[in-house]
Amino acid sequence: MHPTVSHPDPSQQVISDGIADRHDRERRLATSDRGLRAHPRRDFAPYRSTLLRHPTHELVRTDPEDIELVSPAFGHTDVAPEEADLTIQHAGEPLGERIIITGRVLDGDGRPVRNQLVEIWQANASGRYVHKRDQHPAPLDPNFTGVGRIVTGDDGSYRLTTIKPGAYPWKNHRNAWRPAHIHFSFFGSAFTQRLVTQMYFPGDPLFALDPIYQSIVDPAARERLVAGYDHEVSEPEWAIGYRWDVVLTGPRSTWMEPEDADHV
Amino acid sequence: MSEQHRPLGQTPSQTVGPFFGYALPYPGGPEVRAPWQPDAVRVHGTVLDGAGEPIPDAIVEIWGADAAGLASTERGSLDRDQHAFTGFGRAAVDRDGHYSFTTIKPGAMRDGSAPYLLVTVFARGVLHHLFTRAYFGDEPEANAADPLLTRIDPDRRGTLVAEPDAASSYRFDVRLQGEGETVFLDYGTER
Numbered sequence: 001m002h003p004t005v006s007h008p009d010p011s012q013q014v015i016s017d018g019i020a021d022r023h024d025r026e027r028r029l030a031t032s033d034r035g036l037r038a039h040p041r042r043d044f045a046p047y048r049s050t051l052l053r054h055p056t057h058e059l060v061r062t063d064p065e066d067i068e069l070v071s072p073a074f075g076h077t078d079v080a081p082e083e084a085d086l087t088i089q090h091a092g093e094p095l096g097e098r099i100i101i102t103g104r105v106l107d108g109d110g111r112p113v114r115n116q117l118v119e120i121w122q123a124n125a126s127g128r129y130v131h132k133r134d135q136h137p138a139p140l141d142p143n144f145t146g147v148g149r150i151v152t153g154d155d156g157s158y159r160l161t162t163i164k165p166g167a168y169p170w171k172n173h174r175n176a177w178r179p180a181h182i183h184f185s186f187f188g189s190a191f192t193q194r195l196v197t198q199m200y201f202p203g204d205p206l207f208a209l210d211p212i213y214q215s216i217v218d219p220a221a222r223e224r225l226v227a228g229y230d231h232e233v234s235e236p237e238w239a240i241g242y243r244w245d246v247v248l249t250g251p252r253s254t255w256m257e258p259e260d261a262d263h264v
Numbered sequence: 265m266s267e268q269h270r271p272l273g274q275t276p277s278q279t280v281g282p283f284f285g286y287a288l289p290y291p292g293g294p295e296v297r298a299p300w301q302p303d304a305v306r307v308h309g310t311v312l313d314g315a316g317e318p319i320p321d322a323i324v325e326i327w328g329a330d331a332a333g334l335a336s337t338e339r340g341s342l343d344r345d346q347h348a349f350t351g352f353g354r355a356a357v358d359r360d361g362h363y364s365f366t367t368i369k370p371g372a373m374r375d376g377s378a379p380y381l382l383v384t385v386f387a388r389g390v391l392h393h394l395f396t397r398a399y400f401g402d403e404p405e406a407n408a409a410d411p412l413l414t415r416i417d418p419d420r421r422g423t424l425v426a427e428p429d430a431a432s433s434y435r436f437d438v439r440l441q442g443e444g445e446t447v448f449l450d451y452g453t454e455r
Binding site: 037038039040041042044047049050052053054055056057059060061062063064065066067068071072073074075077078079091106107108110117119120121123129130132133134145146147149162183185191192193194195196197198213215216221222224225227233246247248250251254261264 | 271272273274275276277278279280281282283284285286287300301313314315317319325327329333334335336337338339340341342343351352366368370373374377382383386387388389390391392393394395412415416427435440442443446447448450451452453454455
């Protein structure tokens with residue numbers, strides 16, 4: 001019931017039981033008018049690195065001031081167009097399944113988040129990051145770094161070309177594997193909409209076992225992190241296509257354009 | 265137009281993980297103001313966990329107004345030109361959990377409120393980033409009247425204040441948990 005914190009090597013069963021217990025508890029605490037929240041709980045013990053890294057005091061509710069209601073201005077001077085294609089950064093083609101990921105960044109009312117920075121980083125097709133602390137004995141790919149950036153268009157859209165990353169092992173517990181994912185960083189039109197998250201691929205058998213993915217208790221919210229296969233995005237003789245829309249809710253700038261400027 | 269009345273669901277957060285070091289930091293990221301500029305100030309500190317140990321895999325962002333208290337609309341946060349002030353900076357911590365920015369001391373944004381930097385902390389083991397504010401210890405009068413600071417328990421208020429530790433330098437440690445835990449802020453974006 002209460003695994004010892006210092007246990008060096010809990011089993012998947014211990015972690016899975018911890019996930020189930022926490023999901024049960026959160027569901028009981030949720031009420032009809034205050035349902036499950038979208039974001040993970042920071043004190044999600046099955047992801048053991050949270051233990052000493054979550055605040056124990058309640059966060060202080062604060063009204064955003066001017067600076068928090070806007071975001072830094074990013075533009076095409078900041079990001080080169082070729083940064084959106086992770087397969088052309090080296091002399092040769094990277095190994096793996098070439099994919100296109102496209103979608104729109106929207107606010108909670110469906111308005112596009114325009115001209116804002118999207119950053120991604122990921123493992124290669126073998127599940128290995130270029131990061132020097134990644135000890136996974138899988139091959140590096142000399143033709144793949146796994147870092148990309150793009151600035152959203154006027155309709156909030158982004159489009160990236162990359163390689164499908166592999167799953168990789170980590171040391172949270174014995175035989176722990178992360179589902180294949182791509183890390184994404186977003187800026188909203190207000191800084192309070194800032195979001196760093198991970199995009200997953202449909203049907204991954206590791207979903208149920210992964211305490212990071214399962215730290216989101218609401219199943220509908222979890223599924224928002226899973227891109228959908230989209231045959232309209234796939235390109236013949238070239239790449240498999242995925243669509244992933246992202247929603248950044250929260251306070252908006254008080255000097256947004258009038259509503260009728262947008263066509264949602 | 266009916267979509268306007270049906271709010272879309274928030275995309276959930278996930279941890280930044282341990283392997284952002286070759287992706288998120290960028291040259292000039294911590295230099296919101298070039299260090300040689302006469303109005304440059306240093307804002308630095310250590311990110312600590314609940315055992316008081318430095319966190320070696322955190323990344324910190326600051327976002328602040330200019331000296332007049334206005335948000336910059338200048339581009340170029342990722343590609344600094346040494347002159348434009350964009351207000352945004354990003355610094356990964358070093359192996360001792362220490363980060364360091366150079367920026368300018370912002371002006372107050374509203375009458376009756378004190379100047380501050382918005383500070384955002386990401387780390388492995390942090391499933392959803394944490395917002396806090398760094399006010400300035402050499403603004404005692406403004407701080408004593410600030411609408412947020414005055415609402416905070418006096419025992420914890422100091423965690424929101426960057427204290428001068430040298431000429432043109434302020435220290436702002438971030439404690440994620442435990443004794444001296446930093447006050448973190450909820451802008452209505454916790455759901």
